[in-house]
Amino acid sequence: MNARTPSDRERAGGERTVARHGWAQALVTVLGGLLAMAVVAVLGLWAAGADGLPDGGFAPVVAATLVAAVGGTLELSGSAGDLADTQAGLTVIPLSVTLTGALVFAWGFLRPLRHRAVAGAAELAGWAARVAALWLLALIGLTLFARHTFDIPLGNDELAELGDLFGASPRIGFTTDVPLSVFVGMVWLAGVLVIALLVSRGAPLPGGLLRFQESVRPAAYAMVALLLACVVIGLVVALVVAAVKGHARETFAVILLGLPNLMWLALTIGLGATWNGRVEGPFGLPMPHVLDEVLRTPDISELNLRTLSEQDGRVWWLLVVDVVLLLAAAFVLAARSPARVRAWQHAVQMAVALALTVFMICLLGRLSAHYGLSVLGIGDLGGSLAGELFLRPRLWGAVGLAVPWGLVTGFLGALAARHVRRRGEVDAAGPG
Known part of the structure; x- marks a missing residue:
């Protein structure tokens, strides 16, 4: 006996229920x-x-x-x-x-x-x-x-x-x-x-967009997973720092207001990107002290792996962390894609997705703040009454660096996912 299928009236009634x-x-x-x-x-x-x-x-x-x-x-x-x-x-x-x-x-x-x-x-x-x-x-x-x-x-x-x-x-x-x-x-x-x-x-x-889901959805998922993984890593590090070094209230302020600002900035710096910035006056950055040291100069400073490592050699670990995270994201992209997609196609998808992600980070991660007081139009009244803080990326340089990173890690991730069973694969032995 055939299973009962819903009639048009029943389907319409269900849609009206959802709409209601x-x-x-x-x-x-x-x-x-x-x-x-x-x-x-x-x-x-x-x-x-x-x-x-x-x-x-x-x-x-x-x-x-x-x-x-x-x-x-x-x-x-x-x-x-x-x-x-x-x-x-x-x-x-x-x-x-x-x-x-x-x-x-x-x-x-x-x-x-x-x-x-x-x-x-x-x-x-x-x-x-x-x-x-x-x-x-x-x-x-x-x-x-x-x-x-x-x-x-x-x-x-x-x-x-x-x-x-x-x-x-x-x-x-x-x-x-x-x-x-x-x-x-x-x-x-x-x-x-x-x-x-x-x-x-x-x-x-919608039916007309289904043909795009195999190429877009795995890449989008991988990039969101990459960004969330950065935030989780930052959360763990911040909680450890709060427990070991104190300053718990300040640390929680950073976690609850600007943790992605810090971690996504670190992601782009690990890729080799450069940000320009400056800190003047009583402003303090909701970031590690090493960033404040690099940016608190008379002139506009460069913020990248080289300048940060001059203050603290441990900054080079950002490069290692980026390699691991990007390989993991590329593996996820390949594992969620149909089996017929070739390794070079995964590489291109990863490059495009990572470039768009870095572009988004550069747009969202900018910050600037300034204030001052002058009397009779002459100068500022005291250093405590004037200050400036800004941080902005070298946008196209950062996006350009993301492309080769995406190509290489996308290809390697596809090779690593070859032995993962994916959609579109069938058992070689056939039905048994």
Whole structure:
């Protein structure tokens, strides 16, 4: 007796059921992502000492951190009376918060799609649109709430008296560029959802895109696994350092706000990439002390394996770690690909995927911050009232280095995976 198959009416009823509950599932996804990001941001800012901000500034700073985590733009402004001027700027993405939100959003988006082989383009678009609509409302609320103004202490009694005399008590505030931040936040969500579909082998795709999954999905999965492995290694090292050397609160601030910033930077440096940067004034980097030593010079410094190893020879271990991680990623790529894919094709896929990954790291890992106070347009009042910090990659050099790394490790990974049973292989002996 043939098994009963669902009729068109039953299938249509099932689709209506999914659609009827789609908004509730979308709400859970968005609230879950926001809550996870907020928890990480709150704990990280608390560990960094931001809980002591005056005038109820902690909550707006948390909101600003969430906006920055999805690529939003923060605008800093200052005032110091009629005779003084303040300048400030900040560009940084707290990637620990970003990564947390991306993982939760991806899980929530994929969960209703599990156990499906194929999904129509309209169905996927409708499900993504529900998540995006609620995320849009959340983004607007965050960007409007992320604004505050603080008084800046002048550092000592003489400067404070001078500030009172000239009416130059400085204040600095921050707001968000609402239209730009909302637009970039929506692009961030779209990127997260697309990557989630590419990475998950069990997520359904429209029939017209199925032919791309064998070439794209293994590479996307391997790159996400590579990035997450870097973060896990960094987490283990940070916890060991916190246990052995102390400074637990500062270490947890780095873990909860900027661990991927540090580890993905280290990944590119291990490949041979160079970053340019400079630290001036009281700024401190949420990174190992060796980076601060290299960057705290009068001129723009180069940050790479050579300059770092001059301060600490152990930096060369980054090269060894990169070799191991890239070979492992290439092996995963080959093992998840069909058996008919040739070694040179794996090499090309790995090179393209790694180049795109390094490109993304270079875009997300940039940071800059500066502030200063001047009176009557003459200089800065004291070193404690001025500072600059920036770090930016030599983008195309880093991307160019990723290509040969990907070709070599991709080919070696394919050779290592030859004896792994993969899709498309059959037993030589045939059915027995």
